[in-house]
Amino acid sequence: MEIFISEIPEEGLHRDGTLAPTIFDLSPEDSIRPAGDITYDAMMYHFDGVVTFEGNLKGKFQLQCNTCLEYFDYEADFPKWRSDLELDEDQQSFDLAEIIREDFLLDLPSYPRCDELVPGMVCPKAHYVVEIQKPLEEEAKPEGGDDAWGALDQLKD
Ligand SMILES: [Zn+2]
Structure with a gap:
């Protein structure tokens, strides 16, 4: 989803919607398995070569427990998502889906344990x-x- 820098007005650009889980393009053996559409609500501001994103991201995943190696359901919810993109000198546009993808991968728990993230779960x-x-x-x-x-x-x- 390409956004042109010239499209972003001074008061900011609003985009919301859903993205297919295929944006992640991960192998089935990856410890992160997207399990549904991503929902996003984003405000974008451009100032002095930096695009700032604010809003919220949500998505269902299956994460691999770092202890028992079983996959468990996890709903990622970032209600105060904020991110910066430093533009290259001649950069005219960016892919919003790519920004969202990267931020999910960065912000999902790195060493998840099923019993810490699922209420009532006992890690076998x-x-x-x-x-x-x-x-x-x-x-x-x-x-x-x-x-x-x-x-x-x-x-x-
Ligand atoms: Zn476990």
Whole structure:
């Protein structure tokens, strides 16, 4: 969606609408899966070679939990979206969809965990971390180790 700089009046340019999830063009293995149309409401201002965007962005995604690697539903909602685009010297236009795409990818949680982002969700792998750590701590104690070897010796006899 190309916007020409010359189209932006002093009082700002308003655009709103939806964008297809295909703007993201991500591989199906990516940790971010767009799951529906993006809704945007944007005011654009141009001043001194910089275009400023203000408004709100919304979109449904599936994010991959960083702990259990399962995908979970996540609705991104940026009610106070703000972004700047520094124009090149001879730049006449820009693609609004590209700006919105980049900002979603920047602002979505980088290391999402399903149980932190979904109310009432229990991450199926969260407890493994605790269970694995415990025996390691016990093994580190020297007398624990001695006992284990002692028990093995007794078994041999
Ligand atoms: Zn999880």
